Amino acid sequence: MKDVAARAGVGLKTVSRVVNGEPGVTADTESRVRAAIEALGFRRNDSARILRKGRTASIGLVLEDLADPFYSPLSRAVEEVARANGSLLFAGSSAEVPEREEELALALCARRVDGLVIVPASDDHRYLEPEIAAGIATVFVDRPASRIEADAVLTDNAGGARTAVAHLIAHGHRRIGFIGDRPHIHTADERVRGYREAMAAHGLAVREEWVSMGGTAPERVRAELERMASGPEAITALFSGNNRVTVTAVRVLSEHDRPIALVGFDDFELADLLRPGVTVIAQDPARLGRTAAELLFRRLDGDTAPPQRVELPGRLIPRGSGELPALQH
């Protein structure tokens, strides 16, 4: 910029005015400056700009896995809102490892992002307190923060689970299994809670062999489902805890001889084209992301209301697999 000023024979401030489109420059001066910029190939360095101005015009997104079909529309929605607010987006995957979430979030804070949208992997977010105190707005999405008060945008997981299980019960099922993600993951806990509540509300006992929490690795899900689906007390229906589990369950059930009803949490592409179509409780990941990001930018615009929790509903989409009757076998 100094070189541009020298070449154009003007002061630094005048170059700054031209670069930023500020008023108070004659057309003649402006064209001299522009010519110098062109000749020198000048490109403004935003790092320097950021150092002087307060905001960096960037936000950070930390989630489990950028490639997951549930989280990728959420990411895209956050990105769109960021763009609409003139911000760039840093994105990073925690891979469900708490230390990685913390490392990523703190690295982003050191870059002085204006705000953070986090799908937590950690169960203790006190590490963020100094950052939040220093003014970095933070909104949690899909799962709430732990051990701090913070904004959160969630799906009504327990409610959705109750709907799913009540639907299976209404179709005659009594022995209903649940396979979900690892306990301590908020969504997994909420969904198993909804499952238990719905069973209890209908006077049905839950046998602990029918409940399996522990990660979404296909081998694990396959083994657990095959175990639940065999023996004299075999389940006649499964409520699967998320899209990763559902996909494996569909695969296992397609090889199975006796029909087992299935309702999955989370919708997924082509669910309607399978035979039977897969009945799901659909979340709206793009809406989760959009809502969280919009809340973040309201905070950045000065909204200082107490931390709020927004809860979006899940929606039952019957497609066949959840309407299979409970045959006595």
Added chain:
Amino acid sequence: MKDVAARAGVGLKTVSRVVNGEPGVTADTESRVRAAIEALGFRRNDSARILRKGRTASIGLVLEDLADPFYSPLSRAVEEVARANGSLLFAGSSAEVPEREEELALALCARRVDGLVIVPASDDHRYLEPEIAAGIATVFVDRPASRIEADAVLTDNAGGARTAVAHLIAHGHRRIGFIGDRPHIHTADERVRGYREAMAAHGLAVREEWVSMGGTAPERVRAELERMASGPEAITALFSGNNRVTVTAVRVLSEHDRPIALVGFDDFELADLLRPGVTVIAQDPARLGRTAAELLFRRLDGDTAPPQRVELPGRLIPRGSGELPALQH
């Protein structure tokens, strides 16, 4: 940092040494500095650091759509390589709009990212020449750069298309349709070229009614496929140009009375569970992303070899839909 130095009764440089873990500080001094950091809640500002050091330890990724199931594993792979190299990732979607690609890429350059991985939407990348000259490493992925020489990591699209079409011909098909993305998208052009080459190599004429290029909107794909599949010269097989087209084609064909064979470019989740399973030419998006990002970091490490083009193979996965015989109807 000034405050920390004052409180600890040391110089600025000593604080800097402690914060960066540099040697040459006595244990006693260090603990005084750490106490001051703790008491003041000091957090280093990386913007200032970046301004002094050359590198920003960040790279940018510009692609069509973060939420697309083809691009999201690619993003994740780029992110992993960035992390392994100590870099943070900016991610942005161009939505296939050239101006948006340019705007994003230039915004990233103004932030002085060390490098850029781009899935191009634009057909003229000369706008990047000053940036590349200024030292921003750039690698194109999935599609090559236009009008500049640059590194590119691609799938062998024409070869994959030839394999797909030859496969259909081997199963007795002569009237084979192609529905692809908009012309001028490199991958779409390459795939239609492979289609034409394979047809010609087998002495088959291509009727222009069987070829449709123009975006992946479901309504468009549906209308084109229904047109091709009707009348006396109806196609008996379809080669679909990407995963978005394939998904709609599967949906349309599932409502269709006469069986039409299908081979799709790009694999997708649950393709094996549909009836029939969907035969595809599988790309490896994670490997594309990883290869591109690794090449980028080699460039950042000083590799100054001429721009190179890496081409990864596509792989035919027969699952049933591509092996349907050509019935005479």
Added chain:
DNA sequence: CTGAAAGCGCTTACAG
């Protein structure tokens, strides 16, 4: 082992 000075490339606040 430690620190004072200069400077990275901008913007802010002010004066003319």
Added chain:
DNA sequence: CTGAAAGCGCTTACAG
């Protein structure tokens, strides 16, 4: 309409 000075928060190069 225009510009000189100070400063954002660090690191570099140097001296002690």
